[in-house]
Amino acid sequence: xxxxxxxxxxxxxxxxxxxxxPDLLYIDLHLLHEVTxxxxxxxxxxxxxxxxxxxxxxxxxxxxxxTVDWDKPIADPVSRTQVxxxxxxxxxxxxxxxxxxxxxxxxxxxxxxxxxLTQPGMTIVCGDSHTSTHxxxxxxxxxxxxxxxxxxxxxxTLTQARPKTMAVTINGSLPEGVTAKDMVLTLITHTGTGGGxxxxxxxxxxxxxxxxxxxxxxxxxxxxxxxxKAGLIAPDQTTFDYIEGKPEAPKGADWDAAxxxxxxxxxxxxxxxxREIELDAxxxxxxxxxxxxxxxxxxxxxxxxSPDDFGEPNDKVxxxxxxxxxxxxxxTPLREVKVDTVFVGSCTNGRIxxxxxxxxxxxxRHVADDTRLLxxxxxxxxxxxxxxxxxDKVFLAAGAEWRGAGCSMCLGMxxxxxxxxxxxxxxxxxxxxxxxxxxxxxxxxxxxxxxxTAVRGTLSSPxxxxxx
Amino acid sequence: xxxxxxxxxxxxxxxxSNVDTDQIIPAVYLKRxxxxxxxxxxxxxxxxxxxxxLNDPAYASGSVLVAGPDFGTGSSRxxxxxxxxNYGFRAVISSRFADIFRGNxxxxxxxxxxxxxxxxxxxxxxxxxxxxxxxxxxxESRTVRAGAGEDAVEDSFDIDDYTRWRxxxxxxxxxxxxxxxxxxxxxxxxxxxxxxxxx
Numbered sequence: 001x002x003x004x005x006x007x008x009x010x011x012x013x014x015x016x017x018x019x020x021x022p023d024l025l026y027i028d029l030h031l032l033h034e035v036t037x038x039x040x041x042x043x044x045x046x047x048x049x050x051x052x053x054x055x056x057x058x059x060x061x062x063x064x065x066x067t068v069d070w071d072k073p074i075a076d077p078v079s080r081t082q083v084x085x086x087x088x089x090x091x092x093x094x095x096x097x098x099x100x101x102x103x104x105x106x107x108x109x110x111x112x113x114x115x116x117l118t119q120p121g122m123t124i125v126c127g128d129s130h131t132s133t134h135x136x137x138x139x140x141x142x143x144x145x146x147x148x149x150x151x152x153x154x155x156x157t158l159t160q161a162r163p164k165t166m167a168v169t170i171n172g173s174l175p176e177g178v179t180a181k182d183m184v185l186t187l188i189t190h191t192g193t194g195g196g197x198x199x200x201x202x203x204x205x206x207x208x209x210x211x212x213x214x215x216x217x218x219x220x221x222x223x224x225x226x227x228x229k230a231g232l233i234a235p236d237q238t239t240f241d242y243i244e245g246k247p248e249a250p251k252g253a254d255w256d257a258a259x260x261x262x263x264x265x266x267x268x269x270x271x272x273x274x275r276e277i278e279l280d281a282x283x284x285x286x287x288x289x290x291x292x293x294x295x296x297x298x299x300x301x302x303x304x305x306s307p308d309d310f311g312e313p314n315d316k317v318x319x320x321x322x323x324x325x326x327x328x329x330x331x332t333p334l335r336e337v338k339v340d341t342v343f344v345g346s347c348t349n350g351r352i353x354x355x356x357x358x359x360x361x362x363x364x365r366h367v368a369d370d371t372r373l374l375x376x377x378x379x380x381x382x383x384x385x386x387x388x389x390x391x392d393k394v395f396l397a398a399g400a401e402w403r404g405a406g407c408s409m410c411l412g413m414x415x416x417x418x419x420x421x422x423x424x425x426x427x428x429x430x431x432x433x434x435x436x437x438x439x440x441x442x443x444x445x446x447x448x449x450x451x452x453t454a455v456r457g458t459l460s461s462p463x464x465x466x467x468x
Numbered sequence: 469x470x471x472x473x474x475x476x477x478x479x480x481x482x483x484x485s486n487v488d489t490d491q492i493i494p495a496v497y498l499k500r501x502x503x504x505x506x507x508x509x510x511x512x513x514x515x516x517x518x519x520x521x522l523n524d525p526a527y528a529s530g531s532v533l534v535a536g537p538d539f540g541t542g543s544s545r546x547x548x549x550x551x552x553x554n555y556g557f558r559a560v561i562s563s564r565f566a567d568i569f570r571g572n573x574x575x576x577x578x579x580x581x582x583x584x585x586x587x588x589x590x591x592x593x594x595x596x597x598x599x600x601x602x603x604x605x606x607x608e609s610r611t612v613r614a615g616a617g618e619d620a621v622e623d624s625f626d627i628d629d630y631t632r633w634r635x636x637x638x639x640x641x642x643x644x645x646x647x648x649x650x651x652x653x654x655x656x657x658x659x660x661x662x663x664x665x666x667x
Contacts, residue, residue, distance in 0.1 A: 015648070015651050015652055015655045016648050016651045020629060020630070021630055022630055024645065024648060024651070024652075026652070026655050026656075026659075028663060028664075029664070029666075035498050035499075035545075036544065036545065036546070038501035038502075039501065039502065039503050039546075042501075042502075042503075043642075047642070049642070052652075054666075054667060055665040055666055055667035056665060056666060057666060058666040063495075064499070076499075078499040078500075079499055081499070081501065082499050082501060085501045094667075096666045096667055116664070117664050117666065119663075119664060122663070122664075127544060127546075128543075128544055129542065129543050129544040129568060131544075142568075143544035143568055144544060144568070144571070145544055145545070145546035145549070145568060145571060145572035145575060145576075146546040146547075146572075147546060147572065147575035147576055147641070148571065148572075148575060150642065151575075151641055151642050151645065154642050154645075154646070155642060155645045155646060155652060156652065156656075157645055157652055159630075159641065159644075159645065161628065161630075193486055193538055193541050194537065194538045194541070194564055194566075197564065197566065197567060198567065224542075224568075225542075227538070227541065227566060227567065229567055248664045248665075248666075249664075250662040250664070254661065254662035255662075257660065257662050258660075258662045261660070292486075293486045293488065293541070314485045314536060314537060317483075317484075317485070318484075318485050318486060321484070411490075411495045411543075412495060412496070413495045413496065413498065413499070430488075430490065430542060430543075432488045432490040432491065432542060433490070433491060433513060434490060434491075434494050434513045435490050435495075438494070438496075438513060439513075
């Protein structure tokens with residue numbers, strides 16, 4: 001019997017396998033940021049251990065960093081200490097760091113791919129659950145906790161039980177104006193937040209193949225939001241074209257050898273998945289969340305559901321609590337929900353294509369009165385590229401705030417937070433209670449929905465906008 | 469890591485599903501660079517509500533959390549495990565844990581005991597009748613227990629063999645792996661030259 005893509009990549013990284021024990025898996029790339037690494041470095045010091053492979057390790061500052069005044073010292077002393085601790089740890093242990101102010105600084109999951117460090121067939125980990133993003137290249141990539149960060153620093157390996165395999169096949173083509181984000185939000189509402197638990201998921205089918213690398217990253221990024229261990233997509237010409245010429249991509253004969261191997265990274269025709277899901281892209285529409293987990297979503301054209309719409313007692317209670325927290329009434333059309341702040345950014349939707357798409361909708365239009373639009377590029381490179389294309393001028397002319405690179409309002413560890421009761425439409429990945437600020441209310445949306453919502457002040461798609 | 473064999477302590481019913489790690493500890497509390505002091509951030513948004521279970525004196529000294537399904541979803545922050553431990557929790561019982569949370573618990577020494585959903589409901593019912601009552605999590609026999617006589621709740625729980633063994637022995641995972649150093653070095657010698665490096 002043949003193997004699935006994830007089984008091939010997994011098997012290529014098994015250092016040691018023994019009955020009754022998890023596999024010992026080699027890690028090709030370990031990404032670090034300031035929030036989940038300090039205790040791991042401390043652990044190394046306490047045990048007099050070193051970083052085994054600093055040359056397979058890369059750090060950047062993203063979660064805490066301010067998106068204004070980034071050339072000045074960080075104002076919040078606790079955030080500053082955490083960032084300074086990362087700098088000291090990287091200096092002490094010889095790890096390459098892209099700090100605030102560096103041209104390669106940015107959200108760790110935007111930086112890896114743009115440097116060309118994220119390649120097919122790799123194992124990639126980071127103390128951050130959205131590490132699944134890198135699966136878009138055909139890598140096994142997943143988030144780990146701080147104890148595991150320490151384990152990888154010390155050994156360049158992880159002990160991991162072999163997950164089950166799942167195929168998510170998305171047939172057909174996405175209709176015009178419907179994006180990878182709508183696709184993955186539709187999927188998560190279909191499966192629930194626990195639907196992928198215990199599985200490495202391979203996304204496949206026509207609609208996936210038709211996505212750009214940036215769209216594929218958006219889909220894989222949200223694998224964790226339905227509980228999957230990791231999500232990946234078989235590499236193809238789109239993948240190779242994206243990587244070729246990137247700073248850390250293989251060159252010359254190495255490139256040929258790499259591509260020859262990458263072309264073998266496909267699920268064999270006779271391979272069997274433990275579970276399969278099929279969806280039809282051609283029926284998908286702009287999709288938004290109304291609740292407090294990413295599985296509580298609906299098409300933008302729908303109304304807010306009632307607890308009575310759900311059969312499971314847990315779902316009923318969860319819906320009741322979510323509507324209460326979100327300050328929403330069952331039966332209200334989603335298009336009538338008024339939004340205070342729109343956030344365009346994050347490791348889900350903070351890449352150059354996302355900013356181009358937002359700018360194309362905002363050009364010649366203006367953000368609604370009483371609505372605030374924050375545009376936060378995923379990395380300094382993305383910011384510079386956007387400015388080279390004049391996108392910043394479009395955003396500023398529309399009345400948006402054009403910021404520096406970082407995680408920003410996705411999780412509000414820096415000053416970019418919602419106030420209690422404030423409602424956002426956000427291109428990020430989590431609508432958990434308080435995620436974007438204590439008492440803040442989040443609707444997850446695609447980039448076009450975010451831009452149109454900023455213009456109208458209520459949840460909207462570009463189809464709702466008047467011609468300019 | 470300290471050995472864990474069995475623990476008996478006040479059971480705390482957390483009657484919610486999908487308790488994500490942002491609820492267990494919000495991001496603004498993640499800025500410490502130590503492994504201690506996170507108890508203040510535990511369930512921070514809910515602790516302000518006088519009706520929240522931990523604000524009930526009967527449960528304030530709780531050490532066994534009994535939670536709804538999909539506990540620990542979302543962010544990979546191990547701070548969620550530390551916050552529970554720093555507060556005094558030794559075990560969490562739920563019908564379904566998110567993978568990363570379960571992994572982090574095993575590494576940090578918190579027992580994540582997975583039981584059938586009906587067992588969670590029976591423990592909730594028992595705790596409602598016996599507020600402040602004690603729940604036992606016995607890792608050796610893989611059982612959860614509460615009460616005695618007719619109302620007693622007793623059932624088995626799932627935890628993978630390897631994690632159970634490490635917790636029972638209090639073993640350092642990194643130390644075990646470094647024992648396989650030759651295997652790691654052999655593997656490294658066979659890696660293709662075109663694999664990327666950061667230095």
